Amino acid sequence: MVLENNTILITGGSSGIGLELAQRLIERNNKVLICGRTADKLKLAKKKLPQIKYLQCDISKPSDCERLRNWVLEKHPDCNILINNAAIVHIENFFRDDDILDKADAEIQTNLMAPIRLSKLFAPILRNNKNPSIITITTGLVYVPRTIYPFYNATKSALHSFVQVLRSQSSDSLINIIEVQFPAVDTPWHQGNPPDIAITVEEAVEKMIKGLEKGDKEIQVGKVKMLYLLSRLAPKLAFRKLNSL
Template sequence: MRLKNNTVLITGGSSGVGLELAQRLIQLNNKVLICGSSLQKLERAKAQMPSIDYLACDLSQEEGPSQLFDWVKEKHAACNILVNNAAITHTLDFHATANILEVAKKEIQVNLMAPIALTKLFTPLIEQNPNPAVINITSGLVYSPRAAYPFYSATKAALHSFTQVLRIQSSKRSLEVIEILLPVVNTPWHKGNPPKIAIPVEKAVEGMLEGLRKGQTEIKVAGVKILYALSRVAPSFALKKINNLS
């Protein structure tokens, strides 16, 4: 994929991996757009990167994807790359949480339904522009789920499956469909208590960019390569191993 002279929309671009990716893409002479649910974080990102444009948008609401698309279509019709990066998770006990179905619906909406809706909305727009691409950010947990997260692994596994199908169905189109599978990354997502195996956000994004430079369409970053191999040859051991990590 061409890494320069694009107009890139990154959902969840105000912190963590999305913010670091935005910074790196700007350095490569791209126009970067970001969205997020926190106006304060978006304004802070704008202060760091004056060239970006942003929209405060809640993708947990069904109308969120349409609001985001309408803004991009009106203000940045040259957009040619969509990065579905926004995601949420909850560390909860399924049996002990009274409102667990509400939690599930919100997580499924942000992590799965929003990327699907955005892909449907944006495809006609980005295909009008040179080098159109959809990049979905998933996780190594698509191979072996972590029990602490009752829904996160499932939503990422579903997005992984959708991305594979979308790539096949897009094979005769100009649209490039890319998936980036991340390991545990040290971001604000962990609220100051990241697992010991978490890699720095800079290393995660460099792994992403390296895969993109090589033209890979399914990019396994860092330890995801090991987890994938392990899940193929010894799935029960991989599941046990991922749930014993601290």
């Protein structure tokens, strides 16, 4: 994959992996566009990276996904790469939380339905430009669930399955379908309490970019490959090991 002279949209681009990606990709590409829910975070990102363009929106809402599509179509029709990065998580006990179904709906809409919806909405825009690609961020937890997350594992597993189908169905299309599976990464997503095994955001993004440049379709970053292999050889052991961290 050529990571030069592109116009790239990154969802959830105001912090963490999204912001690090924006910082790395702006160096060699025409434009980097980001979106996010929080105006203050977007303004801080703009202050750090003056070259980026941003739109405040909540991609869990279908109307905001359409507004994002319309903004890109009107202002940045040369967009050729969509990076589905935005995600949320809840650390709750399913049986003890009275609001758990609302939290489930929020995660499903943000983590699963938004990437599906945006992939559909943006496909016609991407196809009109060179090097069209949809890059979707998932996790090693698609292979082994972590029990502190009642819904996150499930949404990402469903997204992993969707990307595999999308890649198969786009075999006669120009759009490049890529999945990046991250291990635990030390970002604000962990709310100040990352697991000990978490890698830095710089390392995570560096390995992602190397995989993209090599042309990999499914990029397993860090220890994800080990987790995948262990889940196939000894699934019960993989489950115990992961959830003892």
